[in-house]
């Protein structure tokens with residue numbers, strides 16, 4: 001039997017990139033996967049790929065920056081399945097105008113709400129279901145920008161992702177007594193559509209050297225399959241060809 005047979009996983013940002021890869025990987029392990037994002041079509045594509053491979057998936061679109069949408073989807077999950085064993089709290093975004101010189105109030109609000117507030121909404125929506133069963137795992141996609149602030153990611157994104165790291169650790173501090181585990185994943189650069197919003201375009205060659213969505217999806221699958229008595233609190237997953245390190249080396253080594 002696959003490791004996640006009978007489990008229900010809610011994956012946010014499941015229409016593309018890391019979320020899509022995680023949803024496919026969890027479904028291969030036997031989980032029934034609920035897919036959320038704002039656009040319906042990419043979610044349907046993910047669901048079709050899962051079903052073609054013999055897995056189970058359901059599409060539940062919604063804007064996770066809106067508390068009402070999060071509550072609606074969580075209630076639907078509880079009504080239909082009576083449980084949510086795994087939350088992949090992965091939806092996120094960034095904006096082109098991210099430097100302080102260009103950042104607007106609306107831009108800051110979008111980045112903070114789209115990465116941090118939405119992650120809080122989803123966590124608090126599933127925790128009651130997990131507490132009832134004394135079991136559950138939350139896996140949040142933060143970022144290396146959640147550990148090291150950077151102008152590459154921008155102040156708002158760096159702040160939001162630091163918030164996601166803090167949120168996850170405090171879930172473990174409070175909910176460990178309820179059998180609930182929280183893991184924050186901090187990826188470095190991953191070749192996904194989010195890179196299309198970079199102020200300096202990222203070439204095809206550079207994307208090929210980065211971590212790929214499937215690498216992070218497989219890590220999420222691994223964390224979700226761990227036995228209930230162990231928690232991986234935090235993971236950094238970066239490309240071996242780490243552009244930050246490479247740039248640093250160029251400044252510190254003589255040719």
Ligand SMILES: NC(=O)c1ccc[n+]([C@@H]2O[C@H](COP(=O)([O-])OP(=O)(O)OC[C@H]3O[C@@H](n4cnc5c(N)ncnc54)[C@H](OP(=O)(O)O)[C@@H]3O)[C@@H](O)[C@H]2O)c1
Pocket residue numbers: 012013014015016017018019036037038039040042062063064065090091092093114115118141142143144186187188189190191192193194195
């Ligand atoms: N790629 C990287 O280098 C990298 C590095 C570190 C961390 N991350 C993080 O990894 C996560 C996944 O991103 P990705 O790299 O896979 O990029 P992506 O392909 O752009 O995926 C982001 C997904 O989130 C969804 N989403 C965004 N805002 C949403 C909202 N308000 N409500 C519901 N869904 C929303 C998007 O779908 P819709 O547009 O249809 O809503 C999209 O499918 C993000 O949290 C990102 O910050 C990425």
